[in-house]
Amino acid sequence: MTEASIIIANFNGANLLEKYLPSVTSQQGINYEVIVVDNASADRSTELLKSSFPKVRLISLPANKGFSAAVNAGIVAAKSNLIALLNNDACPDPLWLKTLVTSANTHPNIGMFASRMMFAHRPEIVNSTGIEIDRAGIAWDRDSCSRTIGPNAEVFGPCGGAALYRRKLFEDIGVFDEQFFAYLEDVDLAWRAQSKGWRCLYISDAVVMHEHSATAFEGSPFKNFHLGRNKIWTIAKNYPIELLLLYMPAILFFDLGSLPYTILSQRDLSGVRGRISAIKDMRSIMSKRSSVQSNATLNWTQVRSLMQPIQTPWTLFRRYRTLSTVLKMPPT
DSSP, rough: OEEEEEEEEESHHHHHOOOHHHHHTTSSSSSEEEEEEEOSSSHHHHHHHHHHHTTTTEEOOOOOOOOHHHHHHHHHHHHSSEEEEETTTEEOHHHHHHHHHHHHHOOTEEEEEEEEEEESSSTTSSSSSSEEEESSSSSEEEETTTTOOOOEEEBBOOOOEEEEEEHHHHHHHHOOOOGGSSSSSHHHHHHHHHHOOEEEEEEEEEEEEEEEHHHHHSTTHHHHHHHHHHHHHHHHHHHHHHHHHHHHHHHHHHHHHHHHHHHHHHSSHHHHHHHHHHHHHHHHHHHHHHHHHHOOOSHHHHHTTTOOOOOHHHHHHHHHHHHHHHHTTTOO
């Protein structure tokens, strides 16, 4: 019996697969399958998988359809009712999957489980212990850049780079939104899940080493575009109208206020283009919003209780600068 399915989305990541897939196929104490969904890679990814990892199930998409579409294809093909997502730039501990599955069996009413992700080049520093989101719609990796390992705790959602979900959750709320292509699709899904009463538990002993943004580099125009666009879509889809009216001034203040820093530091307008794209394609997002809001079982005060207080501008600036500093640190 297959106890869990690991799904890895890949695009031109042959070097990453060669480096990290052996740790994925060497998980201990559990019966599982590994599915790699390849987004029409132009490198040697598919050849590598066929020659060096014959036990890995390969799903080849005809074009690069993005992270969301790739993992959705994997979810459909998976044999198990427990679905683990893992980035192709992540190296799991040998007991990572067993630890998550054991937690899922221990907590049958929890729908999502977050891993402890550490920076691969600085394994003493936390990359993520799940997703947090504040009432201005800003999402971030919980405990990012901390050197303190906290205990198991409920969090807003798991980072999609190393997470476990129940199939029942996907059957209830739907899968990842393929319109997002990449980035914040895990935040959108966590929000939809929480709005229907699905909770998330962070599991401290489920450890993964992660090369942060190895596929699309931190601060790249590609990443800035999709983050800018998808943030607006996430808010538009998921905010109850009462919260949207209450926090719209803060949402606009922080979102528009971040643009000058992004433009000056990255020297491009990708973040601006992302926001323009979000507005142009808002009609389809609003149709999805209608479905999300009508299916929600939590009221707006309950949803607000899941969110963090609004952060100060200095806190946000310090968070981004600290991440930049950690990414530039030499390996240990």
